[in-house]
Amino acid sequence: MLSTQGRAVSFDGTAGAAGLDSAGINSVSEDVLNGLSRLEKLILTLTYYENLTLRETGVVLGLTEQEVRKTLALIERRFARALDEERAALEMA
Numbered sequence: 001m002l003s004t005q006g007r008a009v010s011f012d013g014t015a016g017a018a019g020l021d022s023a024g025i026n027s028v029s030e031d032v033l034n035g036l037s038r039l040e041k042l043i044l045t046l047t048y049y050e051n052l053t054l055r056e057t058g059v060v061l062g063l064t065e066q067e068v069r070k071t072l073a074l075i076e077r078r079f080a081r082a083l084d085e086e087r088a089a090l091e092m093a
Contacts, residue, residue, distance in 0.1 A: 024090070028082045036075065043071050 033041070039061070046057040047068070054072075055065045063071075 024086055025083070028086050029079070032075075032078050032082050035078070040071060040075055043068055044075065047072065 043057055046052045046060055054068045058065045058068045
């Protein structure tokens with residue numbers, strides 16, 4: 001489950017709070033991930049896949065903890081915006 005600005009989005013194949021099924025969420029996620037810079041992808045990888053703290057991620061990449069936190073917040077907003085846009089498109093269809 002991903003929290004996007006107070007909304008929970010389920011990845012279990014059911015329609016979550018965003019009103020999307022897992023295929024829709026996967027499509028949106030792929031689009032957002034493909035649009036990320038190399039640095040943003042590294043921050044996601046180190047933080048979520050390697051389970052480093054924000055401070056540790058910053059040390060590895062030569063960034064401050066605050067820079068890592070800010071970047072993750074920007075990425076989260078991109079996901080939220082993309083999910084909102086996809087949901088709106090589905091509602092109009």
